[in-house]
Amino acid sequence: GAGVSQSPSNKVTEKGKDVELRCDPISGHTALYWYRQSLGQGLEFLIYFQGNSAPDKSGLPSDRFSAERTGGSVSTLTIQRTQQEDSAVYLCASSLAEASYNEQFFGPGTRLTVL
Amino acid sequence: KNEVEQSPQNLTAQEGEFITINCSYSVGISALHWLQQHPGGGIVSLFMLSSGKKKHGRLIATINIQEKHSSLHITASHPRDSAVYICAVRSGGSNYKLTFGKGTLLTVNP
Numbered sequence: 248g249a250g251v252s253q254s255p256s257n258k259v260t261e262k263g264k265d266v267e268l269r270c271d272p273i274s275g276h277t278a279l280y281w282y283r284q285s286l287g288q289g290l291e292f293l294i295y296f297q298g299n300s301a302p303d304k305s306g307l308p309s310d311r312f313s314a315e316r317t318g319g320s321v322s323t324l325t326i327q328r329t330q331q332e333d334s335a336v337y338l339c340a341s342s343l344a345e346a347s348y349n350e351q352f353f354g355p356g357t358r359l360t361v362l
Numbered sequence: 363k364n365e366v367e368q369s370p371q372n373l374t375a376q377e378g379e380f381i382t383i384n385c386s387y388s389v390g391i392s393a394l395h396w397l398q399q400h401p402g403g404g405i406v407s408l409f410m411l412s413s414g415k416k417k418h419g420r421l422i423a424t425i426n427i428q429e430k431h432s433s434l435h436i437t438a439s440h441p442r443d444s445a446v447y448i449c450a451v452r453s454g455g456s457n458y459k460l461t462f463g464k465g466t467l468l469t470v471n472p
Contacts, residue, residue: 280458280460282460289448289462289463289465290448290450290460290462291462292459292460292461295458295459303458303459338404338405340405342458350395350407350410351395351407351460352407353397353404353406353407354404355403355404356404356405
């Protein structure tokens with residue numbers, strides 16, 4: 248595809264359920280990033296992948312959050328036992344490499360609502 | 363205090379006006395990004411800069427590294443420019459991690 252794609256675009260779930268959010272980066276992009284955009288909080292960094300490894304998980308808010316990336320391509324962000332405060336837009340971005348001169352391209356996001 | 367501060371938070375302009383959005387940051391950076399987010403839409407990267415000035419169409423971004431300040435200017439503003447504009451910095455110690463401002467909501471009225 249031409250850009251970063253994410254699925255689903257919207258997800259409504261009940262408190263306590265697990266959810267999986269998917270990100271398909273731009274083909275050839277080795278770096279992948281997950282961000283969260285909450286109302287009133289702005290955007291915050293969650294996790295960064297270089298290839299299949301995640302050298303920086305420092306932004307994950309709790310151990311209910313995990314992410315993996317397989318084949319250096321698709322990534323899945325999993326939230327276990329969802330809470331209402333997890334409601335947010337989850338954004339994925341990718342770039343050619345981690346070097347600072349590489350622009351990050353953002354996906355359209357997944358809007359998660361936890362009831 | 364946030365590492366990245368934007369002003370103003372909200373800005374309303376009439377079509378044709380010259381717009382300036384400001385971003386100040388408190389850490390050493392390797393790059394600064396300006397992003398655009400339309401209501402209900404995804405995020406588009408407008409500029410990435412580490413020094414000087416960049417221009418793309420009616421948009422101009424400048425950065426002063428010594429003063430830790432960047433501005434985004436829109437000339438001849440148009441209602442389609444209405445969006446949230448977000449400043450993000452990549453700190454000097456990281457090649458990838460972005461820290462974001464809270465955004466400026468711009469509304470351009472016809």
